Amino acid sequence: MNNKIRVRFAPSPTGNLHVGSLRTALYNYLYAKKVGGKFILRIEDTDQTRYVDGAVENLFITLKKMGLEYDEGPGENGKFGPYYQSKRTEIYNKYVQELLDKGKAYKCFCTSEILDKMRKERKANGLDTRYDGRCRNLTEKEINDHLQNGDKYVIRLKIPQDGEITFYDIVRDKVTFPWNMIDDQVLVKSDGFPTYHLANVIDDHLMEISHVIRGEEWLSSVPKHLFLYESFGWKPPKMCHLPLLLNPDKSKLSKRQGDVAVEDFLNKGYLPETLINFVALLGWHAPGNEEFYTLSELGKVFSLKRINKSGSVFDIEKLNWMNGQYLRNIDLKVIGEYAKTYFKKAGYHIPNEKHYLELVDIARSRIHKLDEVTEFAKPFFSELKFTDDDKAILGTESSQRLFKFWIDNIIDSPKLDEELINELLRRSTQELEIKGKNLYPPLRLALYGSAHGPELPTIMDILEKEKVLTRFNNVIT
RNA sequence: GUCCCGUUGGUCUAGUGGUUAGGACUCAGGAUUUUCAUUCCUGCAUCAGGGGUUCAACUCCCCUACGGGAUACCA
Numbered sequence: 001m002n003n004k005i006r007v008r009f010a011p012s013p014t015g016n017l018h019v020g021s022l023r024t025a026l027y028n029y030l031y032a033k034k035v036g037g038k039f040i041l042r043i044e045d046t047d048q049t050r051y052v053d054g055a056v057e058n059l060f061i062t063l064k065k066m067g068l069e070y071d072e073g074p075g076e077n078g079k080f081g082p083y084y085q086s087k088r089t090e091i092y093n094k095y096v097q098e099l100l101d102k103g104k105a106y107k108c109f110c111t112s113e114i115l116d117k118m119r120k121e122r123k124a125n126g127l128d129t130r131y132d133g134r135c136r137n138l139t140e141k142e143i144n145d146h147l148q149n150g151d152k153y154v155i156r157l158k159i160p161q162d163g164e165i166t167f168y169d170i171v172r173d174k175v176t177f178p179w180n181m182i183d184d185q186v187l188v189k190s191d192g193f194p195t196y197h198l199a200n201v202i203d204d205h206l207m208e209i210s211h212v213i214r215g216e217e218w219l220s221s222v223p224k225h226l227f228l229y230e231s232f233g234w235k236p237p238k239m240c241h242l243p244l245l246l247n248p249d250k251s252k253l254s255k256r257q258g259d260v261a262v263e264d265f266l267n268k269g270y271l272p273e274t275l276i277n278f279v280a281l282l283g284w285h286a287p288g289n290e291e292f293y294t295l296s297e298l299g300k301v302f303s304l305k306r307i308n309k310s311g312s313v314f315d316i317e318k319l320n321w322m323n324g325q326y327l328r329n330i331d332l333k334v335i336g337e338y339a340k341t342y343f344k345k346a347g348y349h350i351p352n353e354k355h356y357l358e359l360v361d362i363a364r365s366r367i368h369k370l371d372e373v374t375e376f377a378k379p380f381f382s383e384l385k386f387t388d389d390d391k392a393i394l395g396t397e398s399s400q401r402l403f404k405f406w407i408d409n410i411i412d413s414p415k416l417d418e419e420l421i422n423e424l425l426r427r428s429t430q431e432l433e434i435k436g437k438n439l440y441p442p443l444r445l446a447l448y449g450s451a452h453g454p455e456l457p458t459i460m461d462i463l464e465k466e467k468v469l470t471r472f473n474n475v476i477t
Numbered sequence: 478g479u480c481c482c483g484u485u486g487g488u489c490u491a492g493u494g495g496u497u498a499g500g501a502c503u504c505a506g507g508a509u510u511u512u513c514a515u516u517c518c519u520g521c522a523u524c525a526g527g528g529g530u531u532c533a534a535c536u537c538c539c540c541u542a543c544g545g546g547a548u549a550c551c552a
Binding site for chain 1 (some may be wrong): 478479480481482483489492499500503510511513514515516544545549550
């Protein structure tokens with residue numbers, strides 16, 4: 001429908017996918033869906049020192065689990081590949097030469113020691129810490145001497161020295177920066193690899209990206225990028241900078257204050273559906289009060305224009321609540337599938353599907369994260385342990401009479417179904433004159449190990465007749 | 478320090494030049510349930526402050542405060 005709209009998610013593979021990055025990916029994806037454009041994945045792996053083994057593979061897996069399938073990217077090669085920046089160095093080299101030829105960039109031979117010293121001096125003089133441009137005007141001879149010496153160099157952008165630049169951001173509208181605050185950005189590192197700024201601009205142009213949707217931390221780099229586009233004579237894409245996700249103390253969401261990796265949330269039993277829904281609502285909202293959306297619903301109502309300007313705190317409490325809602329409302333069989341991982345981990349063998357689903361069902365209304373599911377299944381899979389208080393309740397005269405009565409009445413009946421259970425409950429009250437807190441708590445305690453919990457018929461159904469009898473016999477003194 | 482961006486209850490947010498400023502989470506109380514949980518109802522609490530503009534400002538403008546981001550041969 002709109003083939004001109006092309007957006008991209010361009011993570012660098014330095015670890016697990018961060019929830020902030022998930023939201024960036026999601027917004028890109030949703031915008032593409034909304035307008036019928038293309039969603040592209042590009043791997044920004046230009047920093048050799050930060051390379052993390054397996055990070056790219058994890059990224060693919062996580063995106064897939066989240067349902068964020070890309071139209072173009074690694075393994076889905078469109079005509080704009082390769083989609084790994086580490087495989088595009090030759091492309092960058094060509095364009096860097098063009099910049100050098102045009103006088104928009106220059107070789108800088110300053111070592112990191114020189115740079116450190118320079119920054120300290122500037123700071124001491126109350127100046128900012130920009131590069132002072134001492135290599136800007138080296139003569140041909142000076143450059144050649146350095147090269148002959150085998151001196152390492154970087155290539156820097158020759159940023160204008162005065163005036164200001166104003167651009168339009170979809171979220172923030174008009175933004176202005178004075179040029180004299182912008183650093184002569186390094187474009188090519190001494191190892192020959194491009195920096196983010198260079199690679200990003202070239203790739204976005206070559207891949208015909210129409211909208212750059214990324215985190216706000218990039219806003220202050222926009223002037224450099226725009227200067228690059230201008231230097232090449234290219235039309236820049238539309239800019240859209242997303243507000244940051246925040247810790248409870250309002251700083252940028254970070255690992256120090258809890259989990260931030262999507263994978264961690266998944267492992268704890270937050271559903272992909274929840275994560276997508278929750279993260280979508282951090283910084284964006286449709287008109288009105290609706291809070292529940294599936295991924296495809298979001299793709300219909302999403303709009304860049306409705307993205308907020310201010311950062312949002314990632315509130316675990318609300319995430320928990322929302323996950324609880326999803327656990328209760330998604331089809332039981334689906335939840336059952338998700339839950340199997342945790343049963344396996346706990347070493348609980350699933351006896352039969354019907355009882356298993358009953359079990360998941362009683363747990364789902366009591367938990368917020370799926371990793372808590374086995375806690376509610378535990379009484380069915382291991383021997384019950386009683387505290388002294390429990391024993392006191394189980395040992396009373398009326399409790400004992402109650403257990404014997406139930407054993408006697410269950411033992412010869414062909415099956416233990418809800419009808420029989422309700423009848424026995426009734427007769428316990430009528431014939432034994434045991435009722436209320438002398439009736440239910442002891443029974444539940446004897447069978448489930450806790451006075452609180454699921455309904456008796458449910459417990460007995462899952463336990464089945466044999467085990468019910470065993471457990472009653474266990475508490476007869 | 479400098480530059481940039483932001484500010485509706487504790488948190489996520491809806492909203493308009495004239496509203497009793499709406500919803501959700503949390504918290505408190507209550508109802509339902511044999512219990513727990515679920516569910517439902519009720520309540521607490523907000524337009525950062527100060528100046529303008531205007532008949533009228535939470536809404537538009539300016540200043541201040543506060544918060545955040547950027548200030549790397551990381552992205």
